[in-house]
Amino acid sequence: MKILLTNDDGIYAPGLQALRRELLSLGEVVVVAPATEQSAAAHSVTLLNPLIIQEVLDEHKRFLGWAVEGRPADCVKLALVELLKDPPDLIVSGLNAGSNAGINVLYSGTVAAAIEGAFFRKTAIAISQASGRPKPIDFQAAAKIARRVIDRILESNPTSGSLFNVNLPKQELGTPKGLKVLPQNVAIYHESFVKNTDPRGRTYYWLGNDYCCPAPHPHSDEDALAEGFVTLTPLQFDLTDHVKLAEMNQRKWEL
Numbered sequence: 001m002k003i004l005l006t007n008d009d010g011i012y013a014p015g016l017q018a019l020r021r022e023l024l025s026l027g028e029v030v031v032v033a034p035a036t037e038q039s040a041a042a043h044s045v046t047l048l049n050p051l052i053i054q055e056v057l058d059e060h061k062r063f064l065g066w067a068v069e070g071r072p073a074d075c076v077k078l079a080l081v082e083l084l085k086d087p088p089d090l091i092v093s094g095l096n097a098g099s100n101a102g103i104n105v106l107y108s109g110t111v112a113a114a115i116e117g118a119f120f121r122k123t124a125i126a127i128s129q130a131s132g133r134p135k136p137i138d139f140q141a142a143a144k145i146a147r148r149v150i151d152r153i154l155e156s157n158p159t160s161g162s163l164f165n166v167n168l169p170k171q172e173l174g175t176p177k178g179l180k181v182l183p184q185n186v187a188i189y190h191e192s193f194v195k196n197t198d199p200r201g202r203t204y205y206w207l208g209n210d211y212c213c214p215a216p217h218p219h220s221d222e223d224a225l226a227e228g229f230v231t232l233t234p235l236q237f238d239l240t241d242h243v244k245l246a247e248m249n250q251r252k253w254e255l
């Protein structure tokens with residue numbers, strides 16, 4: 001099996017390195033990932049700058065892949081259109097440091113990379129580890145669980161273009177209680193900005209990292225994640241509201 005591995009934390013991120021080690025026993029892994037962290041880049045692509053690439057070797061001096069001075073979606077697009085000799089059978093994005101559940105799915109560069117893969121009708125999986133800051137993530141342990149989830153997804157024979165979002169619960173909650181297939185919790189998070197003054201006397205705001213607590217939505221990703229379950233959510237990128245579309249087409253629209 002040919003696997004394209006990418007992420008939004010950057011090619012040297014420990015989550016990607018740990019996941020690569022787990023995926024090497026599943027197939028041939030080529031990494032095409034951003035040269036620097038691109039968290040919350042969502043599905044942005046680079047138009048006004050060149051995508052400079054650099055070959056990267058692993059710790060055994062073997063070919064690992066390419067670092068791209070671009071966004072996660074750039075990486076997948078460039079990999080599939082130009083860099084890879086053979087098209088991959090599977091695209092994996094992660095293992096992200098921090099969860100990508102609820103509406104954060106829409107800000108996530110990790111998920112966007114997987115979505116880009118699904119545009120090309122590839123099976124694509126985004127995987128993130130909820131973080132219990134300030135305690136560091138044990139990426140090796142997380143990658144072992146991620147590999148089990150990937151195996152379960154592949155065993156289900158997903159049709160090409162299938163897109164999945166996986167989140168692993170905070171490690172301080174202990175061994176995950178199980179794997180649940182759930183929708184997103186789309187309630188808004190409580191968020192705040194830090195207001196301060198820069199060295200030149202200008203006022204600035206900086207989005208805090210203390211977002212939390214969307215209104216509970218039983219049987220949703222956020223809630224199950226908080227309870228200590230691994231969550232698996234099938235996604236689609238067609239943003240059309242088909243129910244509304246059908247309803248709107250009940251009347252005649254004229255210009």
Ligand code: MN
Nearest residue numbers: 008009039096
């Ligand atoms: Mn990230």
